[in-house]
Amino acid sequence: xxxxxxxxxxxxxxxxxxxxxxxxxxxxxxxxxxxxxxxxxxxxxxxxxxxxxxxxxxxxxxxxxxxxxxxxxxxxxxxxxxxxxxxxxxxxxxxxxxxxxxxxxxxxxxxxxxxxxxxxxxxxxxxxxxxxxxxxxxxxxxxxxxxxxxxxxxxxxxxxxxxxxxxxxxxxxxxxxxxxxxxxxxxxxxxxxxxxxxxxxxxxxxxxxxxxxxxxxxxxxxxxxxxxxxxxxxxxxxxxxxxxxxxxxxxxxxxxxxxxxxxxxxxxxxxxxxxxxxxxxxxxxxxxxxxxxxxxxxxxxxxxxxxxxxxxxxxxxxxxxxxxxxxxxxxxxxxxxxxxxxxxxxxxxxxxxxxxxxxxxxxxxxxxxxxxxxxxxxxxxxxxxxxxxxxxxxxxxxxxxxxx
Ligand SMILES: CC(C)(COP(=O)(O)OP(=O)(O)OC[C@H]1O[C@@H](n2cnc3c(N)ncnc32)[C@H](O)[C@@H]1OP(=O)(O)O)[C@@H](O)C(=O)NCCC(=O)NCCS
Numbered sequence: 156x157x158x159x160x161x162x163x164x165x166x167x168x169x170x171x172x173x174x175x176x177x178x179x180x181x182x183x184x185x186x187x188x189x190x191x192x193x194x195x196x197x198x199x200x201x202x203x204x205x206x207x208x209x210x211x212x213x214x215x216x217x218x219x220x221x222x223x224x225x226x227x228x229x230x231x232x233x234x235x236x237x238x239x240x241x242x243x244x245x246x247x248x249x250x251x252x253x254x255x256x257x258x259x260x261x262x263x264x265x266x267x268x269x270x271x272x273x274x275x276x277x278x279x280x281x282x283x284x285x286x287x288x289x290x291x292x293x294x295x296x297x298x299x300x301x302x303x304x305x306x307x308x309x310x311x312x313x314x315x316x317x318x319x320x321x322x323x324x325x326x327x328x329x330x331x332x333x334x335x336x337x338x339x340x341x342x343x344x345x346x347x348x349x350x351x352x353x354x355x356x357x358x359x360x361x362x363x364x365x366x367x368x369x370x371x372x373x374x375x376x377x378x379x380x381x382x383x384x385x386x387x388x389x390x391x392x393x394x395x396x397x398x399x400x401x402x403x404x405x406x407x408x409x410x411x412x413x414x415x416x417x418x419x420x421x422x423x424x425x426x427x428x429x430x431x432x433x434x435x436x437x438x439x440x441x442x443x444x445x446x447x448x449x450x451x452x453x454x455x456x457x458x459x460x461x462x463x464x465x466x467x468x469x470x471x472x473x474x475x476x477x478x479x480x481x482x483x484x485x486x487x488x489x490x491x492x493x494x495x496x497x498x499x500x501x502x503x504x505x506x507x508x509x510x511x512x513x514x515x516x517x518x519x520x521x522x523x524x525x526x527x528x529x530x531x532x533x534x535x536x537x538x539x540x541x542x543x544x545x546x547x548x549x550x551x552x553x554x555x556x557x558x559x
Contacts, residue, residue, distance in 0.1 A: 157206045159241070161249050164200030164214070171209045172200060172234060179236030180268070185349075190342040199230075201254055203237070203246045211237040211246040213254050216559065219334040220264060221326035223519045223549040224463025230258045230453075231333060231559050232265040251276050256479060261457035262517065264333075264450050266558045273449050277478050279515025282331040282553040284447030285424040287440045289411070291390075295435020296411030299404050301362075306409060309359040309372075311344045317361070317369050324398045329425065330518040331448050331553030343557070344374075354378045354391065360409065362402035371397025373406045377416070387417035394423065394556055407433060423447075425554035426520070448555035450514040455482050458517065459497040464490040465519070468546035470539055473504035474513060482510060490546065505539035508532050519549025 164172065169192055173184040185191070196217060203211030213235045220229035232254065237246045255263065255276060267273050270280070309317060319340060326332045335343060346357045354376040362371040374393040381387065390413055397403035407430050410419060424430070426444065431437045452458045455474050469489045476482035487500040508516075508523065512531050515521040524544040526532040534540040 159203050159205055159210070159244070159246055159249065161201055161203050161253055164197040164202050164212075166195070166197045168197060168200065168202055168209065169195050172202065172212045172214070175209050175212050175238055176234045176236040178238060185347070190338065190345060194338055194342060200234070201250050203241075203250055205241065210241040211250055213247075213250045215254065215258065215263070218336075218339070218559075219326075220262070221330050221332045221334075222262075222462045222517065223330050223465070225461055226323075226326050226334065227262070227461045228260045229333075230260045230263040232263050233559050235265075247272075248276075252478060255451060255453055258453045261454040261461060262450055262452055262514075264448055264555075266447065266555070267449055270446050273451075274511055276451065277476060277510040277514065278449040278451040279511040279513070279517075279521070280446035280448075281450035281515050281518040282446075282448040282520050282555050283426050283444050284422070284555065285426055285428060286443045286445070287419070287421045287424055288443075289419040289421070289441065290439045291411060291416055291419055293436055293439035294411060295439070297404055297408045297433040298412065299408035301405050301409075304363065304367075306360060306362055306405060309361055311341075311346070311359070314344055314359045314372070315340045318359075318372055318396075321369070321372060321396050321398065325396050325556075328398060329551050329554055330520070330549060331555045333555065333557065333559060351376065357393065360406065362397060362405050364399070364401070370399045371395075371402025371406050373397075373410060375410060377413070379415075380417075386415040388413070388415040390416045390419040392419060392421040395421070396556070400429075403429060404433060423554065423556040425552050427552040428554075448518070448553065450517050452482070452510055452514050452517060453479060455484075455486055455510075455513070456497045456499065459486065459488050460495050462495065462517065464492060464495060464546040465548050465550070466542070466546045467491045468542055470505045470536075470543055471500055471502045472543070473507040474510055475507065476510040479510070503535070505536040506532065506534055506543055516547045518553035519547060519551075520553040523547055 177184040199215040202209045216231040218231045360373045361369045364370045373395040378389045473485045488497045512526045
């Protein structure tokens with residue numbers, strides 16, 4: 156093996172990057188991925204090369220993310236893969252280390268294939284995701300009678316125009332939700348037959364309020380299945396966004412009561428997903444919780460200033476960060492609920508927070524007190540931990556509703 160070098164990507168790398176990532180993740184990259192190519196940002200990709208060959212990759216997408224009280228730029232890291240022939244020789248570490256030091260946004264986010272990978276780079280699991288495998292015969296669904304025309308379906312072109320407003324409304328309410336550009340919406344709603352896994356085409360179901368305006372939508376597919384005992388169809392919900400309660404209830408009622416269906420899967424429920432309140436038997440949702448969005452603070456002062464806090468706070472926080480030394484140090488955070496100021500200081504620390512735990516707590520879903528219990532967060536001034544825990548928390552749990 157020659158020496159591994161790391162360089163910034165160029166447009167011509169697209170196919171080689173897809174091939175390396177596809178091999179690492181064991182899937183066949185699509186031969187006709189026009190939208191993926193148009194979304195590729197070569198200058199935000201890093202590749203590791205062994206001689207002529209690309210053997211490792213990482214990419215970042217320029218997108219925004221809802222955080223407590225704001226929607227802010229966040230590097231969306233994706234496509235991390237190393238050829239199995241070159242594993243465990245530090246290729247990923249070289250790629251991720253350089254990427255994090257060069258990211259211009261104050262935070263980076265990703266979905267991890269395995270939870271053991273990214274903590275070492277200062278990423279913290281900032282949002283728990285809940286998957287449902289619903290037993291429709293047991294769950295006791297809400298039964299909502301809708302007016303004629305209240306529920307209907309859209310084409311992809313109509314959806315690309317109508318749905319972005321609803322996603323933005325969700326971002327205003329719930330942290331952890333990624334924004335989508337027009338092109339990202341087209342990619343998100345692309346529905347190639349080869350990618351359906353034997354299921355129906357994607358159904359784009361919308362709910363309309365009394366004026367006819369769309370106030371909620373669900374993306375879902377079905378699959379026919381007959382058992383000796385009768386029909387046991389399967390419903391897969393890919394996304395459901397309905398900030399208004401009437402729309403939310405009507406959409407879930409429709410999906411949980413479809414004829415012939417016995418099971419329903421949904422992979423992106425929030426920990427506090429309201430549908431749990433609407434069914435008679437929440438245990439029949441068969442909930443499984445796992446890490447969803449990982450967050451890395453790449454610029455402490457900017458990151459802490461750009462979110463809002465649930466309570467007033469005036470504390471000196473010492474941040475430790477081995478990978479980005481410029482981040483390490485003491486910061487005074489002063490916030491009153493509507494504004495936040497964070498500046499470096501020489502004053503003694505009230506609290507020490509490693510950058511990984513700062514990332515985990517950043518979206519308001521993980522409590523700093525949780526990390527003090529294992530000694531990862533350390534309190535130096537009595538009361539500082541409780542004040543910071545309350546201030547960093549948020550009324551609505553974060554949830555990431557798509558794997559990017
Ligand atoms: C995960 C992957 C990118 C790691 O690449 P790599 O070049 O082998 O990683 P490195 O050699 O830089 O490893 C750095 C450290 O991470 C650890 N590590 C690597 N992969 C890990 C995993 N899957 N789980 C836990 N730890 C892991 C290594 O053991 C090493 O630890 P050490 O420094 O204590 O020895 C690579 O194995 C891969 O492509 N896997 C399949 C695709 C995938 O899962 N990609 C991630 C998508 S989110």
